[in-house]
Amino acid sequence: MANILVVEDDNSINFLIQTNLSLIGHQVDTAFDGHEAREKIETNSYDLILLDIMLPGEDGFSLLKKATDTPVIFLTAKSDVSDKVKGLQLGAEDYIVKPFEMVELIARIDVILRRTKKSEDFLVINNVKIDFLERGIYKDDLLVDCTPQEFSLLEVLAINRNITLRRDKLLELAWGYDFEGDSRTIDVHIQRLRKKLNLEDYIKTVYKIGYRLEVKR
Incomplete structure (x- = not known):
């Protein structure tokens, strides 16, 4: 870093x-x-x-x-x-x-x-690798079938790792200002990411606020 x-x-x-x-x-x-x-x-x-x-x-x-x-x-x-x-x-x-x-x-x-090439090109969490350059997610070195929106959500969580993000802020950052959906969209996508990547112990729910991706520094 x-x-x-x-x-x-x-x-x-x-x-x-x-x-x-x-x-x-x-x-x-x-x-x-x-x-x-x-x-x-x-x-x-x-x-x-x-x-x-x-x-x-x-x-x-x-x-x-x-x-x-x-x-x-x-x-x-x-x-x-x-x-x-x-x-x-x-x-x-x-x-x-x-x-x-x-x-x-x-x-x-x-x-x-x-x-300036001073940031990391990828982040590894347990057996999951997030490749920011290729916009791909790998589990046990195998490419996981994720939608562009799922990647965008995980990317926002990864960039702000260990920081709690409100649901409305996640919508704004991962979906954009003009998205007309509600916060339940976040919950659905979080559940999909947890299931696909076995990240239940890493993507934490912060009660009544939002979510946090916990990664050891």
Whole structure:
């Protein structure tokens, strides 16, 4: 997995990001002000930097210029289009405005790490292999007959492994914003995946909330 630096002066946000990225399996380093961030950027190698703009000591725009070879996602409360344009023109890969949902951040991170070849091409759970590149699922090295929608659902769970996802969020991520079905669709597809892949002990039901794919880090 990737080595990620989180630069955020808000302790609660910094901790939330660090905790969730660690659950997925990333190595996470943190900084809480511009000076600390500059020192870490200059002395360490990272696969990705999550960077706030308004920081004590030195702002994110200035720090971005120091991270010339590292992809950067801005995380900021500055929602003005001019700030977003400035950040992207300076070389940021993406720009996310606070408040944001962790699943959105994780999805954006995954896109960048796949493009830079810093993410895994597959995930193995017990005797099941999820191939993200080929969009195939293998059980005991044999290709399992799964629908594209079943793969999409398992992919979302895998990318957000060890994190509980609400049913409505699973619908949004795996089916899309324009899907008109209800949450029972999720339950049916979960049962199919459990049965086909013998993942009853790994795809956990979180009572009245949704589901979580539990994977050892």
